[in-house]
Amino acid sequence: MKLYLKTKDFSISNEVFELYYDEAFDMLITKPKPKSLKSYYQSEVYISHTDSKKSIVDKLYHLVKNYSLRKKLNLIESFYSAEKTVLDIGAGTADFLVVAKNAGWKTTGIEPNELAKQKASEKGIQLLPSLKEVEGEKYDVITLWHVLEHLADLEGDIERICQLLNENGTLVIAVPNFKSYDALHYGKFWAAYDVPRHLWHFSKTAIEKLFQKNHMKLVSIKPMLFDSFYVSLLSEKYKKGSQNIFKAFLTGLKSNLRAKKTKEYSSHIYILKKSN
Template sequence: MKNKSIFLSVKDHSVSGEVFELIENKDYGFLETAPQPALDELPKYYESEDYISHTDSKRNIFEKVYHLVRVFSLKKKLNLINSFKSEEKRLLDIGCGTGDFLKYAQENGWSVSGIEPNSEARKIANKKTNKAVLNANELLSFEKNSFDIITLWHVLEHLPDLEDQISHFNTLLKPNGKLVIAVPNYKSYDAKHYKAYWAAYDVPRHLWHFNRDSISKLVKRQSFCVEKVKPMWFDAFYVSLLSEKYRSGTMNLIKGFWIGLLSNIKAISSKEASSLIYVIGKR
């Protein structure tokens, strides 16, 4: 494999139990999941009641905490997109899940559209947003220069054909529009601590695994540039708790919280938070 080498072997802890390789792409700096399932096989790896972004369930403490944190996160996300100059306040959210962010933005003056491939999650989202959510195939139905903001909250890592996808986002954005991408950061302290048990690898649903340099290189090739990088502090706690479950079989709340806290403390100086938000503009 020219300019590629094996970085780590990781198990799918949540669905299949299969083991995948993480291959380092030295041209970009990101990691690739190998082998990547064929497009028609990918849906079976999402068939789990524990796939939390596709459900509004609150069955246990973990899910209840997730939803409480999500309320806070929605406000932070809205504040971020409100900070950009937007003529028409037209928002497209890719991989919108059950539609909470779209609903919140819609209630606060944004004209919203969403893309969600999962049919059950899409039904829930459409009830919340007055049918603003389409399936993945309908992304091509939007006209050029349609949106002020396009957001991908922990979605880019799921998408095949990375460069084609980002090129199309460039087409859909207005000249002064912003692309907002949030992804896990495999250079974070919690990733290094948990190694193969790091929950944010989430193979094979996550096809790619990014760091700061890889995102910058990727978007630069599609006439974008990274303008700002912001941490997602809560992600370190969520990921660490889940990683503890994968490693030990039980959700060690104290240890998971401690590793999440330690990761955030180290990220203050290193800038390598567990997850990062990239604000990206056209060059």
């Protein structure tokens, strides 16, 4: 594997990490991989595990999140599901599961972070700590919203996840795209590298190949249009030391416009089903 670039953990530790390109899967791998990642999540700055609305970035994040939750619900509602069972892996503070539960879904969530589980409990959702807790279960829909990139045992966890899916079930995976314009524009400052929490950085080819090994077929790819703006806002802060909302908006817009031709958006949602 060849060195792709060096970057660092801008949000918590300031430690330097390297991204190596895996040609076989067309993806990047974060090195070194810390022996324990727990400390890299213990911060209010890591807002995917909090409900903080202190800064303008937090407020924008939650404004977009509320809109996105409705879009996510509409997406899983579009899949025919007799039992309406959904497993959300990496459920965070359970906002998606709250929305799904209110819409009549039977919900189960996996989340290892204790602070996130506590906040989820306050919303009436009890989350499980690991996939081991649901071994042998089957679900109509399994979702991983910006979670696959965090899994330490990537291929092993993919195999375990696929085994939890009903025969006609649907797997929904959202991940950043290191081939997007905003990723290339910001380089080592691109916030979606988010090392070392993001251990893997995927392309379309990588997702297809990784899941083919488990008899899963990629049936659809959808863009996450808001991600380019939010990631650009954070990237501006990492690059310049201060937020530049106007410049971030222009970069995010340019990324989406470029992606209309290249089909390489800042983040993608991948829809997968079991192949025959």
